[in-house]
Amino acid sequence: MDDIVSQIRALAGEADTAGRVRVQDALRQVLSQLESPQDTLVQLLNAHLRIAAVRLGIGSGLFKSLSQSQHPLQVAQLAAQLCINPQMLARIVRYLASNGLIDEVGVGEFKANKSTHIFSDRKAEAFVYHAFDVCGPAVQVFPDFLDETGYADITSNTKTPFQKAFNTDLACFAWLSRHPKLLEEAQQVMKAFQSGDWAVGFDLFEKEAIRAPKHLERVFLVDVGGGHGHQCVEIRNKFPNLNGQLVLQDLPEVLNGLPDIPGVKIEAHDFFQEQTVKGARFYYLRRILHDWPDTLCIKILQNLRSAMADDSQILIDEVVLPDTKVPWQSTMADLMMMVTLGGKERSQEQWRCIAEQSGLLVEHIHKYHGSATFNSVVVLVAKGAFERRSSCA
Incomplete structure (x- = not known):
């Protein structure tokens, strides 16, 4: 033995x-x-x-x-x-x-x-507190919630087990904003999953980032819902010529008290409102859309679609589920998103579906982190721009 x-x-x-x-x-x-x-x-x-x-x-x-x-x-x-x-x-x-x-x-x-x-690590501590104090009560009432709703699909972020657990009509993020300590734990959890690995070997992005001229007036990348800006820092450090061409966006309560990040413009913005940065080369969303049901994902993407230039692309950094034999980590995340947020992890076909309903097309899927995981960057382009480029080719 x-x-x-x-x-x-x-x-x-x-x-x-x-x-x-x-x-x-x-x-x-x-x-x-x-x-x-x-x-x-x-x-x-x-x-x-x-x-x-x-x-x-x-x-x-x-x-x-x-x-x-x-x-x-x-x-x-x-x-x-x-x-x-x-x-x-x-x-x-x-x-x-x-x-x-x-x-x-x-x-x-x-x-x-x-x-x-x-x-003993601060990020792990935050993960445990968030899992126990926020997710735990919602999981506890999950069976009763489904029994009460006749096992109907959860398609709203305000009608989930979370609302039953905390006796609230507020969506999870709105509720967290009223509980600063729990909101901070959630932010720490998001930080724990930040990484620049998505850009490694991603030729489409790396080539553009390397050749982007210094002092370009056009915004190169908008980190939409980017929290405390860790992705912007990763990109700025990897591609120094992008200094000043990166924009970090998130809600005022998330950015409140955040110190200046050299080379990064910090802008309070709600992605359910009109996108204020027009014509950026890339709009980047990391682990954002799995937090939301399809209808709200479409709203987020439509706001970005309206701001895009012909060569703009949306980069969705998320899991792309396989059609069979989904690993337990991904199925766990899928149910946890549903229980607390009304969100979901999505397959390639599901990504294509919400993209098309938003006036977008999936142009490419870049898989990273090795063959055993399904972390990917889904590249979206505007339908009209794609058709114009195709006709010129």
């Missing part, structure tokens, strides 16, 4: 992203086959408790204390540091250790492991 485990670890250590995903999938299948019916049921109950215990570990400062210590700590030491009853703490750390979230190294003695360090 030890030899088999060693082989699996070696295989996982040498694998690329796609290989690691295959190893994880295989191990999950083996584990499922090994479980008894009782094991399966108990695991379901444990899943409910596990995230609550993680939130306790974060909120109490337990994970941070263990991560910052150079040596294992006794329960009594931890209890004194955290001002927690030792008997209560002993039961909590015993549970966390049994679930692999901290390491037990002796009787009543614990130390940090990889998971402990992960949960």
Whole structure:
């Protein structure tokens, strides 16, 4: 058995992203086959408790204390540091250790492991708080909501399990804007998923970015709903000649207090209103449209369509679901978007459908992050402009 485990670890250590995903999938299948019916049921109950215990570990400062210590700590030491009853703490750390979230190294003695360090990171903390405090209550009422609505499709962002969970008529983002702490956690979650990987190997974009002349008056890229501007910073750093040709847009409450970003114009804007930047080369939306039902996605895209020049393109940085064998991460995200926001993850055909209803066409889909994932940039062009270019070709 030890030899088999060693082989699996070696295989996982040498694998690329796609290989690691295959190893994880295989191990999950083996584990499922090994479980008894009782094991399966108990695991379901444990899943409910596990995230609550993680939130306790974060909120109490337990994970941070263990991560910052150079040596294992006794329960009594931890209890004194955290001002927690030792008997209560002993039961909590015993549970966390049994679930692999901290390491037990002796009787009543614990130390940090990889998971402990992960949960000590600010972005991971925000993710757990958002998952537990915002998504958790909506998931809890999900079955009752569907039963009450006759399992009708969720097509509105104000008629979802979220409204039932929080007894509100407000859409999720509007509700969050009234709860600044929870809004900040949501912003931190969005930051955690920011990356410039989408531009790597994306010839259409890279060639345009490299050859764009300095001091061009035309805006090169508008980051629509771009939060705190991490994508603009990534692009500016990768392509210094674009300094001054990047625009960050988001709602006033998101941009409030945001410091200046050198080389980036910051503009408060609601993407449900007319787009104020006309004729930009690219309009970029990262993980925006999966937050919204189709009707509102079409409204967002129509506002961009009205602002486009003939050579403008819209870049939608999202998952493009395969037609079969969708990975669990994507199906989870799809249901979570539906439960909290009325949104969804979309297939290629679904992207084409909302594009056409917005006066746009899918010109190209750039897949990135390796063959095992479905992160993509969907490139949209205006219908009329595409037809004019085609007739001239």
